[in-house]
Structure formats: C-alpha cells, structure tokens
Amino acid sequence: MPAFIHHIATQVPACAYSQAEARERVKTWSADPKTKRLIHAIYGRSGIETRHSVSSDFKPGAVTELFHVTEEGAFISPNTGARNACYARESRRLAVELARQTLNEAPGFTARDVTHIVFASCTGFANPGPDYHIIRELGLREEVQRYTLGFMGCYAAFPALRMAAQFCAADAGAVVLVICLELCSLHMQINDQPDSILANSVFADGAAAALVSAREPQDGQPALCLSGFESALVASSEQDMAWEIGNEGFNIVLSSYVPDIIGANIHALIGGVLGRRDLSFEDIQEWAVHPGGRAILDKVQTSLALKPDALDAARGVLRDYGNMSSATILFVLKRLLEDPSKRGLTCAMAFGPGLTIETALLDILR
Template identity: 65%
Template sequence: MPAYIHHISTQVPGHTYRQSDIRDRIKSWTRDLRTRRLIHNVYNRSGIETRASVLGDFEPDGASGPALYQTASSADGTTVLPTGTAARNACYSREARTLAVQVARQALNGAEGFSVADVTHIIFASCTGFTNPGPDYHIIRELGLNPGVERYTLGFMGCYAAFPALRMAGQFCEANPRAVVLVVCLELCSLHLQINDQPDSILANSLFADGAAAVVVSSRKPPPEIPAYRLQSFASALVTDGEADMAWDIGNEGFNIVLSSYVPEILGARVRALMEGILQRNGLKIEEIDSWAVHPGGRAILDKVEEALHLPATALRASRQILRDFGNMSSATVLFVLKELLDSADTPAALTCAMAFGPGLTVETAVLERCGCTLPVNRAATPATGETAEATPAPVAVIAVA
C-alpha cells in the first residue's frame, strides 16, 4: 500500500534580515581588510536576498541586544567574543521547542481530514542542536497528541535528513495502514556561526539560515482535488572522493563546519551518472522527469546540477526562489522547495526525482509522484513565516544539497 505526503507546512523564526545587512554586520566584526573584502564578495555572489534567524544579533543598530555574539571594542576595531557550545545549545533548546510546535500545529491544521488524534508517529530531524526531552516531546504535550505516539529522532545528518525521515515514514505507513506520521525537520543554523578568517566559515556564514518544515504522511489515498506526493522509492549512495570537502564536528565554540568551495565541482562531475543509475533502476530516464526540486545548498551547486543534468533554465526556479528568500536551512530546505512546487503546480500528476547531498558527500535520493488537482493557485507567501497558501499538485524531482 503506497504512502502519501498529504500536506507540507513551513515556518521561519521572527528575525528576517536582508543578506546585505548580515554581510555588513559580519564585516563590522572583522578587523582584517582582506577578510572583509572576501566576506563582501562571497555574500554578494550567494544568490540570497533574505534569511531568518532566531537571533536578533544581526540587526544593524543592535536594538534587541546580542543573544549569543557579544562584542568588544578596542582601538583596532570590534571583536566578537567567544561563545561556548553550551550557550549555543541552550538557545537551541529554547527556540527549537517554540518553532517545532508552531510548524507541527500548522501541518495538522492544514492537512484536510486529519486531526491530532490520528497521529501515531513523530519523526524529528535536526543537526543543529541536542536536547532531551526534545521538540518531539513538546509537540505531543502542547498539541495534545496521544502520549503513546511513537517518537524517533534523526540527528546530525545535515541537508539530506528529510529523505531518511520520509523513507522511515513511508515504511511505517506501508507496515500499518492506519499509521499517520508527522515528520518535522528543524534547523537553527545561525547558532553556529564561526567568526574568523577561514574561507569555509565565511562560505557557511553566507549560506545557512533558520527554518522548519512539517509533513503529514499516511497511506490514505488523498482526495483527487487535494495536492499530494506519492512516495515511490528511495536510494542511497556515497561520493567518497568528496569526504573531506563536506563535514562538521562539535567544538568548544559551536559546530565546526568544513564546506569546501570544491563541492559544486565534485557534484557537477558526478551527479548525472548517479541520477542515470538511480533512475534506470526505476525504469526511468532523466528526460522523463517533469520537474525538479533541488535542495539549494548554494547558487553554485544549483548551477552545476542544472548544467550536468542538461536542464532548461526554468527547471530550478523553485529552488532558486527558496534560496533567494530563505537561504539554506539544511534539512528543512528541500521541503520548502516541495511545498513551493505544490503551490505553483498547473499540470496533472507527474514524477518527482529527489536527491540530497550531505557530509562525506552522502547522496540520498527519492522518486515521488505528484498527484491531485491541476488548477493553479495564487501563491501568498509571507517572508516572516515562510507559510504559503494551499495549492495544487504537479510532477517533481527533488535534489537536496547540503
């Protein structure tokens, strides 16, 4: 019995910044002129216009006061004081609870025919903090779910984590036709900025943002007029020659990330062969995919994927739009892209090929099918929340990139 994504809700926290303002704020915390120039150029080439954070630290006038990034002034300029991992994680514990409950409530309210009493499983994915009891616990308590709901946490995977979560949800639903699974991906990347002159840190600081998405999955067949995705198959692969180019660990001052500028080149060289092999196992060709949802790990990654797969210039419109409006929110981002494709769909059911790249250059892929109504709707997104109006379904291929 197939499983379906019935509804996707998205949410970002309350502090939304222009990329140029974040750029100038970070530059003001940097003494070295060469580093300032590098920051300016990297931010300007990012393809991002706005990003959200749970922190008010990046406001130009500092009106709300620093939450994590305290500064000290001297004759040489302004310096950011060290921020310990415990303080960053305490902020995660506090803010993740609020954001997770909000986005979960939106998902259940927006999933027609479902109620809190129906939920049998929660799968929570995050790589930017650790707390127990975690956000999944608070979702049950604050939304009034059955306390016997099964809870699972997928941690520290990175940008591809939505796919193992969806695969697990599909397996639960296939095993139990009455299962209703709530999948929540939540990342607070802004808690882990590393203010230094290292190119990897500068690149990461220019991309990552905060956001959350929640999905309702079950094996109930959706009404024909309701947009949905049918889960078909999932596959995993490794690109081991990029193992050292994307990684992170836990340091004394937050998470230390390795994000090499070579990642787009590696992906560009390998992605077509990977996609051809994965699709061939499903009896498909790249040319048979109707639309693409590529996780926007960065502008250069989108460019290389588009070039390698020989996609038309409009194929990654939704991915570029999410990157522009929200930045890279790690595991939550590809769900923003999938929702945008549902909301803007104007064609009948179609295939979706999904792929995500993460640390070690792990590759996670999925084949989905968009189904439901075909009438286009006017999208009414609000940058403050990321939540969009309900819409119609269409064919999609998903690629997520850390």
C-alpha cells in the same frame, strides 16, 4: 502500499534580515581589511536576498544576545553550551507552532490521528526534545511513537520520509508527522577562512513538516506519492563536507570544491537511480534540488542538461530563505505542490556530509 505526503507546512523565525544587512554586520566582527573584502564578495554572489534567524544579532545596530564584542571591538565567540541552550528554547517553540500549523491545515487529519513523529535536526540537542513537547502541548496521544534523526545534515529529510513510508507500509493506519528543524545561525564561526565565510553566507534558520500516511488523498487535494528512495556516497570526498561538535559551536567543513564534485558525479548517480527503475531522464517532469548554494544549483542544472526554468522552485527558496539544512528540500517540495502547473514524476535530491547524496522519486498528484 504507497505512502503519500498529504500536506507540507513551513515556518521561519520572526527575525528576518537581508543578505546585505548580514554581510555588513559580519564585516564589523572582523578587524582584517582583506577578510572584510572577502566577506563582501562571497555574500554578494550567494543568490540570497533574505534569511531568518532565531537571533536578532545579525541586524546592524541590534542589541546582541549571543554574539558579543568587547569595548575594543574584539569579537567574543559564544561557547557551545550557550548556543545549544538557545537551540533548546527556540526549537521547542518553533516545532510546536509548526506542528499546530500542519495539523490545522492538513485536510481530514487531527492531532489524535498521529501515530508517529520523526524529528530531524543537526543543529542542536535537547531531551526531552521538541517531539515530546508537541505531544504535550497539542494533545497528541501519549503512545505516539517518537524517533529522532540527529546530525545527518542537509539530506536528513529523505531518511525521515523513507522512515515514514516504511511505517505506513507496515501499518496501513499509520499517520506520521515528519519535522525537519534547523537553527544553523547559532553556529556561525567568525574567522578569516574562506570556507567558513562561505558557510556563514548561506546557512539560515527554518523548519518544515510533512504529514505522511497511506490514506488515499482527498479529491481535489494535491499530494505527493512517495515512489522510492536511494542513497549514494561520492568517492574520495569525505574531507570536503563534514559537521562536528566544537567548543565554540558546531564546526562545518564546507569546501568550495563541493559544487564541482557534485557536478562531476550527479549525472551518473541520477542516471543509475533512474536506470534501476527502468526510467530515463526524459521520464522526469519536475526537479526538486536542495539549494545548498547557487553554485550547486548551477552545476546540477548544467550537468543534467535541465531546462532553464527547471530549478526555479529551488532558486526561489534559496533567494527567499537561504540554506536551512534539512528543512530546505521540504520548502522546495511545498512550492512544487502548491503550483498548479506542476505535476507528474519528480526527482528530488539533497547533499550532505560524506559527501552523501540522497534521492527520492515522487509523483505530484492533482
């Protein structure tokens, strides 16, 4: 029994800032001229124009709420508790609004239809969490089953969608609300390490939701049929991407070698995924790639010998929003779903700690 994504909705915090604004703000938090030049260079080649945050601290001249400086100009890093308190408050608000939007927009579904909520996030913790508040504030049935996928990183949308598809296979009446919500900007680390500066230059805040069920899509309504999932681990790359809890926020390990590692392995990995389903690269009509950064997209495009416009949706999301961790791939799929020229078998992929590569095959139906 196939499962379908009937609708994808997205939301970002109200505070938007250009990459140039963020770059100049972060430069003021460093006293070292060499680090300032490095920040300028890394931000400038990110492929990002705009990002969003639950904090206005990144806009030049803003009254800071979280990231403070002393009268002498020294940067004061907020502790993990302060950052997580902001996550608990803002994730609740954003998740409830996103769920409301999703249920208002999804054709043929109401709040009372939802049987499961799968909530994925790696940028904070709260209990009761956003899934609980969605039920309370939107009037969902109290017996709705709730599941949280925590701390998986940028690829978490795929395990969440896989879980939703399994619920639908077990129960034809299941209606699953999948939410990926990340407030990455809360964990900015200010130091002179190039990998940290690289992470600061790409990560942003955002949330996306997908409504999944085994119901046949309504006539005239585009949908995505979930055709299969697969996971892979890249050998000897554990040290190049990791995510851990520190005393001053969550610490990311993001080596500048990650694009090269992905580029060296992605053709064989995707070829194996397709081969096990008796498919070839020529059978794929559309590509949905997590835009972890411009260099990652460039490496995937080159390694898979994709057409020049094959990753336009991913590059557009990167340009307009940055890397919102697990939510980002749903932004990409939404763009494909809303483009009437896009149809047919789609290969989607995302990358995360480990180094883990998650893939999904989906059919765009119109």
